[in-house]
Amino acid sequence: MKVVCVGGGPAGLYLSILLKRQDPSHDITVYERNPEGSTYGWGVTYWRGLLDRLHAHDPETARAVEENSVRWSDGVAHVRGVTTRHRGDEGFGIGRHRLLEILAARARALGVRLEFEHEITEPPAADLVVAADGIRSTLRTRYAGHFGTEAQSGRNPYIWLGTTKVFDSFTFAFRETGHGWIWIYGYGYSPERSTCVVECAPETWTGLGLDRAGEAEGPALLARIFADVLDGHPLTGRSAPDGSAPWLTFRTLTNRTWFRGNLVLLGDAAHTTHYSVGAGTTLALEDAIALARALREQPVLPQALARYERERVRALLPAQSAARYSAQWYENLPRYIGLPPEQMFALLGQRHSPLLPYVPPQLYYRIDRAAGRLESLRRFKRWLGPKVARTVHARALTTRR
Structure with a gap:
């Protein structure tokens, strides 16, 4: 062939x-x-x-x-x-x-x-x-x-960056600014380097001036915001043809x-x-x-x-x-960011759940902890996720027709 x-x-x-x-x-x-x-x-x-x-x-x-x-x-x-x-x-x-x-x-x-x-x-x-x-x-x-x-x-702008800071764990950091919250995900990919993805709401992006920042200015500002997590290491990016930093919205x-x-x-x-x-x-x-x-x-x-x-x-x-559901969790971060950090991080790990957007966060946290002890609840959660996905897919196909 x-x-x-x-x-x-x-x-x-x-x-x-x-x-x-x-x-x-x-x-x-x-x-x-x-x-x-x-x-x-x-x-x-x-x-x-x-x-x-x-x-x-x-x-x-x-x-x-x-x-x-x-x-x-x-x-x-x-x-x-x-x-x-x-x-x-x-x-x-x-x-x-x-x-x-x-x-x-x-x-x-x-x-x-x-x-x-x-x-x-x-x-x-x-x-x-x-x-x-x-x-x-x-x-x-x-x-x-x-x-x-x-x-x-999607709604939120994001950017891929690199750093010489080597993360030994998959790392999340959330920072509050005068224009709203901004966050970073970091993970190592070699003994010398890590990837960092920075995301925020559109109003935070424009409020901080990231929509106007150049190739060097934007990563430098982000490195200052997350300096403690990066231990002072710089962030580096790839420039767009016009010299701007390549912020995107996910498609x-x-x-x-x-x-x-x-x-x-x-x-x-x-x-x-x-x-x-x-x-x-x-x-x-x-x-x-x-x-x-x-x-x-x-x-x-x-x-x-x-x-x-x-x-x-x-x-x-x-x-x-x-x-x-993961993308929606970040787009609705204010719903979760006020929780105690331990609960907020637990729900970050549950952001794929089709139930989470419809249950008050603290109630969901308590239910999830109970589900960890009850096999019947664990089976229900495993059954529900694919079922909801199939329903959404079927509705999408019907709409297209």
């Missing part, structure tokens, strides 16, 4: 690896519009479950990823001068640049051709064309009417269908989930695993692509529900 993958991010590279492992005779080329070694972002996060799946599908890639990752198991929140620490699941961070190096080297070793600085604007001749070129996918946009693409923008992207003929969507080209759940790279790699499996087990291409779409749409429902 001749396969062309448009986009040299984690999803496209990992799919090429899996397909070559399944059948070395596949003719696979990955095209990337940017030069090799250039990438956006700083570090990415993932959890033990993904690493176990990588070991199951390509142990060599999994070993390299694990060896180049840092790990943590605690979450720390700084609120109103109080520091609260919770033990959590084992998490990992790896530099995006390093992850792409690992995947590219593995793909080349298996015989995949990698073509950088090569823009693809229409589907090339191939048995299978994979659009793995991100949220602004050129190929998906070309057929947006067929795919039923929809994008919804949640969905598609009614994921394939058109022999063209199929993968990763962020097919879906996005809010950055606050840290699942983007994981979901993209899981897309690649599911597509490779469907192609292996179903030799008829249309049926294989339909199976891939059904499997991934179903699997994504809980993650998309969690991401939607």
Whole structure:
């Protein structure tokens, strides 16, 4: 089979690896519009479950990823001068640049051709064309009417930054300013560096002058606001073409269908989930695993692509529900920020819950603590989340029709 993958991010590279492992005779080329070694972002996060799946599908890639990752198991929140620490699941961070190096080297070793600085604007001749070129996918946009693409923008502006401060835990810090609250999430991705995401309400953003701050001025102001958490380390960013700091509002992207003929969507080209759940790279790699499996087990291409779409749409429902409620939690921060820090941090950990927006926060906190002791309540919460997600998805489909 001749396969062309448009986009040299984690999803496209990992799919090429899996397909070559399944059948070395596949003719696979990955095209990337940017030069090799250039990438956006700083570090990415993932959890033990993904690493176990990588070991199951390509142990060599999994070993390299694990060896180049840092790990943590605690979450720390700084609120109103109080520091609260919770033990959590084992998490990992790896530099995006390093992850792409690992995947590219593995793909080349298996015989995949990698073509950088090569823009693809229409589907090339191939048995299978994979659009793995991100949220602004050129190929998906070309057929947006067929795919039923929809994008919804969030309310809060945010910015990705890096720092030489190395966090040993997944760190949250909330600061009150004269213009409202602003907060930072920080996590390590190498022994020398960490990623920081800063978010705030629109009125805080404009009130602090962050909407007008330049490439150096904005990160310097944020470093002063969070100086105690950063231990005096600076924040660095990537400038936009006009020299401004690249603040964004998150775009949640969905598609009614994921394939058109022999063209199929993968990763962020097919879906996005809010950055606050840290699942983007994981979901993209899981897309690649599911597509490779469907192609292996179903030799008829249309049926294989339909199976891939059904499997991934179903699997994504809980993650998309969690991401939607997580984003809303931050957009409604005043509802929670006045709680005692221990309760506020506990509800931060429960921000994916479909019940939380509708239950008074302190009552929810008491119910959640009781649920931790009662198996019946735990089962009810596990049952309710996916059920609400399916209901929301069904309503969305009805609205689109």
